[in-house]
Amino acid sequence: MPIKQTGRATDIKVIDRFDGGVGWIAYPDETMQRASHALAVPSDDEDDEDDNDEADTAADVWVVDPVDGDGVDELLADLGDVTGVVVLMDRHARDAEAIADRHDVPIYVPSYVEPEIDAPTQPITDTLPGTDFDVVRTVDWPIWDEAALYDGETLVVGDLVGTVEYFLAGRERVGVHPMLRVSPPDALRRFTPERVLTGHGEGLMQDATRELEYATDGARRRAPKAWLKGVTSFLS
Secondary structure (H helix, E strand, O other): OOOOOOOOOOOOEEEEEEOOEEEEEOOOOOOOOEEEEEEEEEOOOOOOOOOOOOOOOOEEEEEEOOOOOOOHHHHHHOOOEEEEEEOOEOOOOOOHHHHHHHHOOOEEEEOOOOOOOOOOOEEEOOEOOOOOOEEEEEEEEOOEEEEEEEOOOEEEOOOOEEOOHHHOOOOOOOEEOHHHOOOOOHHHHHOOOOEEEOOEOOOEOOOHHHHHHHHHHOOOOOHHHHHHHHHHHHHO
16 A cells, blocks of 8 residues: 555545534545545525525635645535645645635635645634634644644544554554654643544544543553554554
């Protein structure tokens, strides 16, 4: 299994579908299992009722840390109109430019994050414009800056935690990034989500708060097991 695949993705795997969005893994056969997400937020312009007295279901769609592929635009169109693309961390520029160009929307980046993007970006600080999602700084290292989106129910992260094998140890269903295990970021303890959408692997859609607490509390203790599993995953 390749660590990371390149070229046009032709067989995306749809994941993490819920009332407020959906996710996909562009290359289901790669070890890294890079996951992308789209969040659907009720549009500010929508009417309370239409001529037929039915609720208007228009939504603004925010695309987060996307990896492009065949079928992505159709998946987004099912949710609403793309409003913007969000990049949560330095290493997750991915295909943000391509998707933003195609939909003629801005790329939004937390003010302290500097991804390698050869296009203008819009800085965001406390909230994602027009939404209930707070922009929370989670990692502040000289070589690593990352933010999360959190609205009290849904937590969207880049590399902070993940669900793929090389993030996990023991009975964890979600695990702290191997490089963060020795000293898990304090921000992890402020989240009590119903679901966690991560940049690597399928999301955690049930018991998210309990599993996140378990992962955080035992991150350091289980670090050696996680490191060993990570080495095995990338060498196999």
